[in-house]
Amino acid sequence: MELRTYWETGYETLGFDCTNNMVEYEACAMGITMSIEHQISRLKVFGDSALVIYQLRKKWETRDDKLVPYHAHIMVLREHFEEISFHYVPRDENQMADALATLSAMLQANRGKEMIIHVRQQTKMAHCQQVGKVEIDDKPWYHDIREYLKRGLPPKWSNPLQRSADLTLLRCIDDCEAREIMKEVHGGAFGTHANGHALACKILRAGYYWSKMESDYCQHVKRCMKC
DSSP states (O other): OOOOOOOOOOOOOOOSOOOHHHHHHHHHHHHHHHHHHTTOSEEEEEESOHHHHHHHTTSSOOOOTTTHHHHHHHHHHGGGOSEEEEEEOOGGGOHHHHHHHHHHHHOOOOTTOOOOOOOOOOOSOGGGTTTTOOOTTSOOTTHHHHHHHHHOOOOTTOOOEEEOTTSOEEEEOOHHHHHHHHHHHHHSTTOSOOOHHHHHHHHHHHTEEOTTHHHHHHHHHHHOTTO
16 A cells, blocks of 8 residues: 655634634644545644643643633544544644645635635746656657758747837847848838838838848948948
8 A cells, every 4th residue: 555645734814803822722623634635544633832732632632712622523533433532743843834824814705705826836837847758750759940050940930029119029030031121121112222221121111120230231332332
C-alpha cells in the first residue's frame, strides 16, 4: 500500500461572540469534522492551545460552563475513529495554523458561502513547464529557433509585431521583404526618390519594421543611381 501525504486547509469565520478558548474548540471541532467527512480512521490532532489539548486528553478538568458543551461534543465525535490522539504544538512551531490565522484576518467570507483556497508548491518556473514536450508535428521545441538562426526563416505560424514609440503596431519582416519594400517606397508607388530619413518615415507609416532598417535605408539610398 502506498502512503501519501495529503493536506487540506481551511478556516471558519465565526459570526457570534465567543472567547478565545471557544475559538480554539471551534477550530478543533472543525478539523475533526473534516477528518470524519474524509473517512479517516486513525487521527492525530495537533493544536497550539494547551488548555484545549490537555482537557481533551483528560489531564485537565473542564470547568468553564462555556467550554463544557464543546468538550462533550468532541467526545462524541471521537467515537467515529478507531484511534485518535491529541498533541500540543507551540504556536511558533505550527506554521500552518499561524498562516491560516493571518489569512482569516485579511479575508472576509460571505455568510453561508465557502471560499476555496488552493496552496501548492511549484517545482519549475512557469515558462519552463512545456520545455521537452513533443510537438504535434513531431519536431523538437527549438525547431523554429534553429531554422531562424540557420536560414533566417521565421516560423510559418508567426506574425510578429513591434510596437513603435507612438504605440503603433508595425509588422516585422525579413530581409527579402525589406529590400522589396525599400525599392517600392523609394522609387515606386509611394512617390519620388527620398533621402534615408524620409524613406524611413514612409516605411514606418506604411506599418513595417525590421531590426536593421536604419542602416539599410542609408545603404539603399547610396546605391540608387538617380539620387
